[in-house]
Amino acid sequence: MTSLTDRKNAAISRGVGMTTQIYADRAENAEIWDKDGNRYIDFAAGIAVVNTGHRHPKVIAAVKAQLDRFTHTCHQVVPYENYVHLAERLNALAPGDFAKKTIFVTTGAEAVENAVKIARAATGRQAIIAFGGGFHGRTFMGMALTGKVVPYKVGFGAMPADVFHAPFPIELHGVSVEQSLAALKKLFVADVDPGRVAAIILEPVQGEGGFYPAPTVFMKALREICDEHGILLIADEVQTGFARTGKLFAMEHHNIAPDLLTMAKSLAGGFPLAAVTGRAEIMDAPGPGGLGGTYGGSPIGIAAAHAVLDVIEEEQLCDRANQLGNRLKQRLAAIREKTPEIVDIRGPGFMNAVEFNDAKTNLPSADFANKVRLNALAKGLILLTCGVHGNVVRFLAPITIQDEVFAEALDILEASILEARS
Ligand code: PMP
Structure with missing residues (x-):
C-alpha cells in the first residue's frame, strides 16, 4: 500500500x-x-x-453560530456588523492614543503587502527598509522584505525594487544597537535618501529569524528616526500578537505606537484572518477600491476573532x-x-x-x-x-x-x- x-x-x-x-x-x-x-x-x-x-470551545461556538447564519457575502458587496465591530475593538486595543482604522485580509503576508501599499499611498514615497533575519511572508513584497535568502528568495527572480535591509541588533551575534543604527544611517548616506523612504518595517520580536527581541532603546531610536524624516513605522505583529509576549501586542512592552500594525495568526484562533490597524488618516490614504479582497474579513474568521479577544481577557x-x-x-x-x-x-x-x-x-x-x-x-x-x-x-x-x-x-x-x- x-x-x-x-x-x-x-x-x-x-x-x-x-x-x-x-x-x-x-x-x-x-x-x-x-x-x-x-x-x-x-x-x-x-x-x-x-x-x-x-x-x-468559545471560538468553536462562535464559528458554529456564524455558520448557521451566513458564511460569505463579501464585505465589499454586502457588509456585516461584526466586521465593523471587530475593527472598532482592534482600533481601541492597538497601541497608540490616536484615532485608528482597520482593514481585514486573510493572511499575514497579505497584511504586510497592504501595510506597504497604505504606507506608499500615505507618504507618496517608494522605499521600504526592513531588517536582516526578518520574516514578512512569501508573497513578492513579503519575500523582498524578508531578510533571509535560503529558502525564501532562491529561484524566484527579481524582487520588487526599493527594498533595503539594515542589520537587526543581536548582541549575541556581535551586532549592537549602536552598530545597527549606524548601518541604518549609512544606508541613508550610501543607498537611499530618507526623504524617499515610506516606511521602516520590523517585528518587535523576530520570529522565524530566531526569536530575538528588539531592545526598547532600539525601538525608541527607530521611532525618532521615523519622526525626523517623515517615515512611517510598521510593526509586524503577525507572530508576536495576541498575548504571546505577555501583552496583547508586543509593542506595548516599549510604550511606542507604530503608525501601522500588521496582525494575523492567533487573531482568529485557527481561522484565516489578518488585519492592518493604523492611524486613521494614513489608513484612509488609498482610494476606495484600492484595498480589500474577496475573502478579506471572512465572517467565519471575524466571528472567531471576537471570541479570541474575549478568551484572552476572560482567561x-x-x-x-x-x-x-x-x-x-x-x-x-x-x-x-x-x-x-x-x-x-x-x-x-x-x-x-x-x-x-x-x-x-x-x-x-x-x-x-x-x-x-x-x-x-x-x-x-x-x-x-x-x-x-x-x-x-x-x-x-x-x-x-x-x-x-x-x-x-x-x-x-x-x-x-x-x-x-x-
Ligand atoms: N510576518 C511575520 C512576522 C510572520 O511570522 C509570518 C508567518 N510566519 C508572516 C508575516 C506571514 O504570514 P502568513 O504565513 O500568514 O502569510
Missing part, C-alpha cells in the same frame, strides 16, 4: 516544506492525535496560530503567558547547568527560545537544535526550530495549555536536550 508520505510526495509540490510526518486526525487545546491514535503535545500551535488552544492569557514563560525559562536554566551547548535562553512572555552552539567549536549548531527537535518528536512533543543559523528551538505552545500537560512537555524537553548530547 502506498504510504501517505509517498502520496504526499507524488501529489504536492516539494516547495511546501513539512517538518513532521504526522497526519492530524483531531486536536484539542495543546494536544494533537494522529490517524493512528498517537498523541502529541503541540508546542508549535500551527506556527503561533492557536494561542487560545486548538478548538477553544487573563497575558498573565498566563508570563507565568508559563517563567516556568519554561527556569527549567531551561536548570538544563543549561548540564548543557554547555545552550548559549542563550530568552524571550518575553511565552515567546521563548533556546539557542545552541556546538560545544567544541562554539559555532551555531543547527544539527544540535534539530536533534533536540527530533528527539522530542519521537517522545510525543512537537517543537519548531528557527533562526538564520537554524540553531534555535522556539516554543509556541498554546497559552491555554493545562498545567499537567505543560509539566509533561518540560520533562520531554529536558530528556530530549540531554539525549542530543550523547
Whole structure:
C-alpha cells in the first residue's frame, strides 16, 4: 500500500516544506492525535496560530453560530456588523492614543503587502527598509522584505525594487544597537535618501529569524528616526500578537505606537484572518477600491476573532503567558547547568527560545537544535526550530495549555536536550 508520505510526495509540490510526518486526525487545546491514535503535545500551535488552544470551545461556538447564519457575502458587496465591530475593538486595543482604522485580509503576508501599499499611498514615497533575519511572508513584497535568502528568495527572480535591509541588533551575534543604527544611517548616506523612504518595517520580536527581541532603546531610536524624516513605522505583529509576549501586542512592552500594525495568526484562533490597524488618516490614504479582497474579513474568521479577544481577557492569557514563560525559562536554566551547548535562553512572555552552539567549536549548531527537535518528536512533543543559523528551538505552545500537560512537555524537553548530547 502506498504510504501517505509517498502520496504526499507524488501529489504536492516539494516547495511546501513539512517538518513532521504526522497526519492530524483531531486536536484539542495543546494536544494533537494522529490517524493512528498517537498523541502529541503541540508546542508549535500551527506556527503561533492557536494561542487560545486548538478548538477553544468559545471560538468553536462562535464559528458554529456564524455558520448557521451566513458564511460569505463579501464585505465589499454586502457588509456585516461584526466586521465593523471587530475593527472598532482592534482600533481601541492597538497601541497608540490616536484615532485608528482597520482593514481585514486573510493572511499575514497579505497584511504586510497592504501595510506597504497604505504606507506608499500615505507618504507618496517608494522605499521600504526592513531588517536582516526578518520574516514578512512569501508573497513578492513579503519575500523582498524578508531578510533571509535560503529558502525564501532562491529561484524566484527579481524582487520588487526599493527594498533595503539594515542589520537587526543581536548582541549575541556581535551586532549592537549602536552598530545597527549606524548601518541604518549609512544606508541613508550610501543607498537611499530618507526623504524617499515610506516606511521602516520590523517585528518587535523576530520570529522565524530566531526569536530575538528588539531592545526598547532600539525601538525608541527607530521611532525618532521615523519622526525626523517623515517615515512611517510598521510593526509586524503577525507572530508576536495576541498575548504571546505577555501583552496583547508586543509593542506595548516599549510604550511606542507604530503608525501601522500588521496582525494575523492567533487573531482568529485557527481561522484565516489578518488585519492592518493604523492611524486613521494614513489608513484612509488609498482610494476606495484600492484595498480589500474577496475573502478579506471572512465572517467565519471575524466571528472567531471576537471570541479570541474575549478568551484572552476572560482567561487573563497575558498573565498566563508570563507565568508559563517563567516556568519554561527556569527549567531551561536548570538544563543549561548540564548543557554547555545552550548559549542563550530568552524571550518575553511565552515567546521563548533556546539557542545552541556546538560545544567544541562554539559555532551555531543547527544539527544540535534539530536533534533536540527530533528527539522530542519521537517522545510525543512537537517543537519548531528557527533562526538564520537554524540553531534555535522556539516554543509556541498554546497559552491555554493545562498545567499537567505543560509539566509533561518540560520533562520531554529536558530528556530530549540531554539525549542530543550523547
Ligand atoms: N510576518 C511575520 C512576522 C510572520 O511570522 C509570518 C508567518 N510566519 C508572516 C508575516 C506571514 O504570514 P502568513 O504565513 O500568514 O502569510
